[in-house]
Amino acid sequence: MSTTSIKQVAQHAGVSVGTVSNVLNRPEMVAASTRQRVQASIRELGFVRNESARALRSGRSRTVGLVVLDVANPFFTDVARGAEAVTDEQGSVVSLCNSGDDPERERRHLERLEEQRVQGLLITPVDTGSPRLDQLVERGMRVVLVDRRSGRDNRCSVAVDDVLGGRLAGSHLAEQGHRRIAFVGGPTSIRQVADRLDGVSRAAEEAGVALRVLETPSLTVNAGRAAGEAIAELPVSQRPTSVTCANDLLALGLLQEMTRRGLRVPQDVAIVGYDDIDYAAAAAVPLSSVRQPRELLGRIAAELLFEEINSPEDHEHRQVVFEPELAVRESSTHRRRRRSNG
Template sequence: MPTIREVAQKAGVSYTTVSHVINNTRRVSTPVRERVLAAMQELGYRPNALARSLRSGETKTIGLILPDSANPFFAEVGRAIENAAFRSQYSVILCNTEGDQAKERVYTEVLQNKQVDGLIFVAAGDQPDALQEIATRGLPVVVIDRDCSQLELDTVITDNLSGGRQAGSHLAQIPNLRAACITGPSNLTPSAQRLVGFQQALHEAGIELREEWVLRGDFHPHSGYQAALHWLKAAQRPNAIFCCNDMMAIGVLRAAAELGVMVPQELEVIGFDDIELASYTHPPLTTVAQPKAQIGETAVRLLLERIADGWLPARREILPTTLIIRKTTHEEKP
C-alpha cells in the first residue's frame, strides 16, 4: 500500500501539500493539484477514510432508520435519500427496525457509536418519549413521516389530512355512495390524519361513514385483503373503499377479484402513497400520491443544514399530496 510520502515524492511536492489536496484544507494551485492526483492514481493511493474523519470530526455518513424497508413506500423514500446524500458526497447506513422500539433504540446507539454525522429517522410510533430520547442524544436528526410538532426536531411530513380529503371528495361523487376505510396502525398519526380528512370530505358532502365500515389494518396487503373479504361477503357491502396505503389497496383488489366483484363498476378503490407498483395493478390503482423524491431530498437538505449549524431553529416542512386517478375509480367530473 503506497504512503502519502511516496505520493509527495512522485509528484515532486511536500507531504503537507499532498495532505492539503486530500483534505481540501488549503488552496493548492490547479497544476500542483493535478500532479498530486495523477501521482495518487498512478500509485494506487487511497486516503484512509477513518483517519480523515478523526482529523475533520466528520465521517461523511448519515444513518437512516426505517420501520419497514420492505414496504415500497419506505424503499422509494430511502432511495431518494441515498441519491440526495450521494450528490452531497455522503454515504447512508440503513437500519430496519420492523416497527420494534427496542430495536430502534439499539440501532440509534449503534449509529451514534459509528459516529454518523446525522440521522434521518422514521420512528416505529408517534410516542413523544421515543422521539424525545433521540432528541436528547445530541445527534443532528431529521424525522420524516411522523408528526412530532411537540418536540424541537426538524420534521418532514406529508399533508395527510389534505390527502384524505382528496380521496373523500373524489369518492363523494359516486351516486348512493357506501364508503368504507381501512386505516393503519393506531399509534401512527399519518393514518389517523388520513381518516379524519376522509371523514371531513364525506361529511361536507352529506355522507355518513358508518362505524362498522372502518377497519384497522397494518399497512400490509393481507390486512386489506381480509377487511375486503369481510365486507364484500356481507349482505350489504360498500361500493367504495379508501385504503390508507397502497399495499392494503392491493390486498383489496385481490379480494375483489377472487369474489368476482368488478372494479370499478361494482367497487371503487383508492390507495395512498403512489408506490411504483400502483400503476401496474389490474386495474391500475387510483391513489393519493406522496412526493417521495421531495421527501427524501428535503430530509437530506435539512439534515446537512443542521449538521453545519446546530443552532438553527427547528424546521417543519409539510409537503402536498396529489390525487392520481387511474382505473380503480370513476373519471373525475369536469
C-alpha cells in the same frame, strides 16, 4: 485488506506524512513536483484512505442516516432517492436503514448510527411518542422527521397533510354516491394511518355517510388480501360499497382478493389507495390513489438537515407540509372513462 497507510506512502515518496496528508486534502499547498511524486507513490502502492481514522481524527463522519419503515415500499425508495441526491451533492453518503415498523429494530439502528457518529438523521419513526428521539436530539444529534409532523419545535420535519389526503379520498367517494364507506389500514399507532383515517372520517361525517373501520396489522399486500376476505364475507346489505386504504400495497392486495372472489371493482366495491406508487396505475383495475411528492419529500428533508449541519447557529427549525392530490382512475369511478394519456 489493503493495509497501506499514509506513513508507507510517505516513506516511499521520501516525504513526511504531513505532506502526504496535504496532497490528499489541500493539494494546492504543496509544490507541483512533490505532489506528483506523492501521487505516483499512492498509485503504485494502491493506497486507500482509511475513513475510520479520518472520522476519528476530524470528529465527524461523512454519513447521514435514513431510517424508513419499509424499504420494500416504493414510497420510501422514492423518498430515499430524493434524499440521496441531495446528500450526494454535499459529498456525504446515505446509510439506509429499514426498521420494518419494529421498535426494537429501530432502536438497534439508532444505536448503531449514533456509534457511527453520523452527521444527522432522517427518520420516519415507528412511534412518534417515544422519548428516544428526544434524547437523541438532546445529546446533540441533528434530526429531521420525514413524512411525520413534529409535535416539538426542536427539530425540522417534512410531511404531507395526511388528514387532507384522507379527506380528498373520502369526499371523492361520497360524491360518487357511495353511502357505505370503509377504511382499511393499521396499525393506527402509526401517525399517518391515524391521520388518513381522521380525514376520511371527517369527510364521511360532512357527507353524512356511514364509515366502517377495518384495522390491519400492517401495511402490506398480504394484509390487504386478508382485509378483502373480511369485507367479501360480510352480508351484502352491510358490505361497504367503497374502501379507502391507508396505502397502495393494501389496496392492491384488496383488489386482488376482490377479483379472485368474483367481486367487480369498482361496480361492487370501489377502491382508493394512498401513495400513488408506479404499480397503482398498472394494477388489474387502475387504482385511484392519493399522490404525494415522494422524491421531493426526501430532497427537502435532506436539504433542511444540511442547512442545520452547515450553519447550526442561524438555523431555525421548520415544519414543512405538502398538500397531496387525488389521482382519480378506474377503481373508484362508475362510468368507464377513457384515460387521456399514459
